[in-house]
Amino acid sequence: MASQERWCMVTGGRGFAARHLVEMLIRYEMFCVRIADLGPSIKLDPYEEEGTLGKALKSGRAQYVSADLRDKARVLKACQGAEIVFHMAAPDSSINNYNLHRAVNVEGTKNVIEACVELQVKRLIYTSSASVVFDGVHGIFNGDESLSYPVKHNDFYSATKAEGEALVLKANGEKGLLTCSIRPSGIFGPGDKLLVPSLVDAARAGKSKFIIGDGKNMYDFTYVENVAHAHICAERALASKGTVSEKASGQAYFVTNMEPIKFWEFMSLILEGLGYERPRIKIPTFVMMPIAHLVEFIYRLFAPYGMKVPQLTPSRIRLLSSDRTFNSSKAKDRLGYTPIVSLQEGLERTIESYSHLRAEHQPKRDGPSKVHKYLGGGRVADILLWKDKKLSLVTMLIFVAFYYNFIASGYTIVATISKLILLAAVFLYIHANMPEKIFGCTVEKVPVSAFHCSEEKSQRAAVSVVSQWNTAVGILKSLCRGSDWMLFLKVVMTLLIVSLLGVFSFQRLYLAGVLVIFVAFFIYEKKEEEIDHLVSRITRFGSKLKSDTKKKDL
Template identity: 40%
Template sequence: MASSSQTKCLVTGGNGFLGRWIVQELIKRTDYHITILDIFIPTNAINTDRITYLTGDITDAAAVRTALKGHHICMHVASPPHHFPAEKFKRINIDGTQNVIDACLAENVGRLIYTSSASVLSDGSPLVNADETAPIPKTFIETYSETKAIAEAMILKANCDRLLTCSLRPSGIFGPGDTQGTPGFMDVLKKGQHVLQIGDNSGLFDWTYVENVAYSHILAAEKLTPGSKVAGQAFFITNGTPTPFWNHPRALMAQKNVVAPYLIIINYHIALIIGFLSEMASLIKKALGKESKDGFTRVRVRYISFNRYFNITKARTLLGYEPVVGYKEGIQRTMAHFIEQEEIQAKKKTQ
């Protein structure tokens, strides 16, 4: 159990991909007592002297308030995955965040760190060396980004003497335990689609190794002190080494010793036309009452062809942030994990 003098930190979504890494970093770099609040807690999770597990839904205001009682810091990490329907994003990202803010104020939590996203700037236009002075766009390419931007604005607005807040905007998180990006690229490989490339690979993309993102949360917690310049601010968090977009999946596959035997390069403009046709087909399907996923859209074509990279000078100067794991090392560690997982899966099958 936590002693009365110990700093107590609650992590919403602490059982998710990033959440688990944040908990690990908290254990490694601080002496805080950690409460993990998550909608899903594995049944075999056992409380330790550092960690308390709590099952709870952040859309439930009363539950959030009860959970935050007695805590000094809240890291609000919980957010639904990209494939969730739009109304879920609104419920979890906006209403959930309001619940967290209200509970922090009611329970005198003191410090609130929000895990935002670099996509709060995603209106479909290129992002070149974008920094925190860039205005939040009026329209967004997807509900996810829009709800993250609204929630972030709420968090920053809530900053006051009683509750110090800040927001972190990571871009392209990847790492061991990744449930979206890396497995997505592995699926592409399985389907043999890794020979496809859209555009000339001139757009740069910022990928960020998960441990660096987790580390930035610890820095933010420590720098959120009365009078600090961090309070009420947003920070882009990346590895600081943007690379051409298509390099990333190739680098991941290369760890498995796989390289595309040839490449089919689809011209950017032609890809836009294909995207348009696929959107139309999807609309017709929906009109006919059939289910249809938005697969290949123009928004996606632009997203992977344009520059999308950020300037992290503000995080460097105010948070003292510097990536602790380089991009190349991050790729190696990530794939070592996924290859191991595949081997375990394969063993299970043969047994």
Template identity: 40%
Template sequence: MPVDDHQLRTCVVLGGRGFVGRHLVHRLLELGNWTVRVADSAQSLQLGPSEHDSFLSHALSTGPIEGSSVVFYTEDADSSADSRRSDFYLCYTIVVQGAKNVINACRECKVKRLIYNSTTDVVSDGSHDICNGDASVPYASTFDNMWSDIKAQAEALVLFANHIDGLLTCALRPSNVFGPGDKHLVPFLVDIAKSGWLRFIIGSGESMSDFTYVENAAHALVCAEEALCSQMVSVSGKVFFITNTESMKFWDFGSLILEGLGYQRPMFKFSTTMVQYISLLLKQVHSRMNPGRHNHFESVQNIIRLASCTRTFNCSAAEKHIGYTPVVSLERLRLLKEAAAMVVEGGAATVAATVVEGDDAGLEGITATIESFSHLAKDSSNARYREFDEQSKVEKLLGSGKVADILLWRDEKISFTYFLALVVLYYWFFLCGRTFVSSTAKLLLLATVALSGYSLFPSKVFGLSVPRLSSSCFEISEKDMQITSTAIANIWSGVSHLTISLSRGEDWNIFLKVAASLYFLKSIVAHFLTESVVFALVLSFTLFFVYEQYEEEIDRIVEVLCNNTREAIKSSLRILPVSVTSLLPGCEMSHESGMAYCNEGSRISDS
């Protein structure tokens, strides 16, 4: 129902061209009881085709602050490009000095309320966990980046201005805001994914984070304004954490976004310290080889900061005092993977036709997010796209079982444990100076003593229960025995057929292959057995893993090498006489043209 002009209230959205600001302007105008003025430090705004005649376009033409009852200050990280954010003086001028100017303008123009959109980064030092943090969490003693430092200063200025000249202020701290128009979090993840670093889970992968869908951040600002009008004591001068109230693992969120846009899901774990050292080393090498050129290593450090610490926040104060509850659930974003793939293939209309029906805000939020980032999706026309649930070549080669999981480092701890155990066995059998039989006997004796000693342990030691080994741990299932027996029978059958063929002298090729293989094996065992075992051990835990990670690149390199080899062979054959090349396998002489052809008609040489 239309609202009369005398019922309209006037507000200003500072930073209304930015990420959160744009969504706030849309939300205020949709409510129908606001006259919205937009001001921004940005120089220009690119409106979408459908926005030129909209309320937003009209709002941009109006002037700010004087005559307004409330100012929403949403100047955020996304309003400053990376080049600007690296300039301390410029950032300080825009954020801190800008906050002072806004406060002074509000006081001079008798504005009643000022609501500042801050960030959870103001309480994080980037190295310590924050679990279920609330308003009692102090500002960080040290900041891991310049932007968080100056945002904290600006927030403090706004809160300090509360109740001065009748101005009421409060601040909201949304965590990891994302959604349509995001120029920070999602593009940041995609940029790192393109560089190849997000093939790995950095750290334990268990660190929890809170995320805030952009429409929820805008909704919280509106809630804060309404609460500031009616509950001044409990809201003015206060800060409120804003999230989707659904904490999740950082890597689960990143995987959801990346899978939806066609990038490979991070699967392999590496310790934070290892990645930091590798990143710093590669950064130094890159800077020396390519001085002045942009690289991804600063972004890698940011990913380490985001993913290595738990940062979760309590929104109960926002729920109690400003009446905030998320309007778009994070759970609904689990449709992103399927929907994003549909957008890449068939556009947003396909998504609208296939995504299950739900509330309008949820459906619009999902569709808008996908449309916003479909241009960042992996181009399936330039690279062979493989569904992430599909097995890789090397996994199929290894049998897709436990061996594949270990050699492909599906779980870093398990794979490293097996690698360490094999290294210990290698030392025990090859480097300790004993014979193989003696080493085996001592190993069995050690295992017997260990099992016997374990059985003597009481059920509890220093209050800790000691688990007992059940007899099933030493039993082999019938199915495993059948598989093992079948494999042994197949091998024995193959050896028998080979032996029979050799004894009859039926195939000289087989004889030569067997003789060469046995001679090669004898040479290795006699001279290089120790080196060969350690070489095979290292390669088995590295080559399979590397090949799966760079399967497409390695296949292309092999294809190029094979093509070049074939061309080299053809070039070599061209210099031979036709009478010689015609005798080679696969080549024949054309009596009509006097040319030799090999490999299905490729001309080798002329007569």
């Protein structure tokens, strides 16, 4: 490296916003860029190979270093020779793990500050979050930097981000180090692996039709290139001499697109842009919160066994239903920041970058569904899957009529069977004596063979009964040996379920059964992929739980 080369370092340099900052720094030829991240080596996406970053890495104008912020020695190595550090590294905000967030956002930030002081780095710019002033209870409308940190934050990410920010601002002026903090709100844009993909997943699962709250909450979003631009504005302001640098340093700045919009309108624009329906059904927050608390509790129990972070958590519900708008005047006045990409243009670029997730690109089912095949693919399948809506409705009404006339009436089994045989006899007699045509319509006669049970069918039925009996005997033998605890658990759970069903009367079970068979099969066919994926995840989770239990026993 030539002595005249000026270097900057970007922590978390392979993160969403950091990638855009790295690209911008290289394009502007302001600095040679050292990219620090957790990976042992840098892996470029195809578009990066021949792009700005790929060329800079080949020419030596960019470097990659593997660095864990929790290891001070590696942080010192990454900061060596840097004139400025952009501290953007942070864990995924959706992972509400206090130990992880504190280790990176607080202890890791301490290591970065100490490295900057020891190595005489001139400027340190910290990427904070607008959430550092949000308590999850009170909405924020046009909030500015006079807002103090709340006593209790909405989540561990926000709480530890606030701690890290306070450390950075306090370090301003220490041995000539100048610092400031950028607080972006609602970052979006190409390359985001959280917002748009999760929206599309929800849309494909049929969950995007819901609005949490009244749908009127206002929000400030920030296009990712504007976030990168704000960091460069901050660096230029700190590098300036005199009053500009003095006014800019030691301060925190809210950064947005300066175009507040209804949160759910923003989400709708993205969904519509990708060909999905916009959310329409409003669910009150007080209805969702108990469910979210239950989901979070289940996650805490099963996270050690590999359960993925759920989207439905109390902190997320508060974020989706609260007002959160911020005033960026201070960033404009002291840093010279104004958005370089409008909200509309940012949305268009974002939607275009996710064109592969458009609704029309969803995999189409080839041939009949699995459930259609399971039901035999004939008239029964057509009825239960509502292929012939008229026939399905008539059949369901017959089941309901049977319920009210024979089950809900309270008849004994003997009386019910007698009435059914009587009705069948009357129907067959009248049907047999009807003319072949009535008003031009042909009346199909019921052949005697329809009631005949062939010897082959009788044998199959007998073999099936015997097979089921032998299976039950095999289970009893296995239980007597006491060697298969999983089988024992399955038997116990099955009997418990049966005993629970026994609490309900036959009348209720019949009516519920009719509703289920006419609804469950239909829903499964429509959401086959999502349900199969969920079942697969539950199965994998169960297998992992079983494996972990066996290891503990050993």
